[in-house]
Amino acid sequence: DSGVTQTPKHLITATGQRVTLRCSPRSGDLSVYWYQQSLDQGLQFLIQYYNGEERAKGNILERFSAQQFPDLHSELNLSSLELGDSALYFCASSRGASANYGYTFGSGTRLTVV
């Protein structure tokens, strides 16, 4: 158990729908990162939050949004879902704001859009 908790583990939904993925970082970690892993795109960085504030943005679509709450858990909202959004979504956490010390990853949420 890495200490990073992601729920749900699996999600199947229809095109056009909206889903929310949840992540609780490892105890003491202030940064949360979201990654998307798909077969054709590999691991793509979406967004980072540090202590409640957005810190860095990657290849995140406008249909996607995220936030980090005062208790440091984070949610990734995916809306107007398309078949191509089917992927494994990982959350990772780190102690500080820097990504230079490596991440601790959660076990991921597998999203299937049908």
Place this chain on the structure above:
Amino acid sequence: AQKVTQAQTEISVVEKEDVTLDCVYETRDTTYYLFWYKQPPSGELVFLIRRNSFDEQNEISGRYSWNFQKSTSSFNFTITASQVVDSAVYFCALSEENSGGYQKVTFGTGTKLQVIP
């Protein structure tokens, strides 16, 4: 531009053989960090090692060793006496600071290692 290349898509070895996973990177920065992560069939990503650009000492951890060579921009990973439990996808990653003041982490496409009993 920042780039990580793992040219080996899949490797199969017989148990107890040694295997080296290659990682070549591109960066314009003098300060950067390199990582290896393991993704077993269960799916989670496990941190293995971090190396900064100023430390070219090779590292050994049990059956795992890493060879960092700045001259060839490579950070290769060797597993000695491979075991079935080593079967996984291994990712190399590069972190460098971008113009916005935050770190950009780029992952390679991964090498799938299959260890055959």
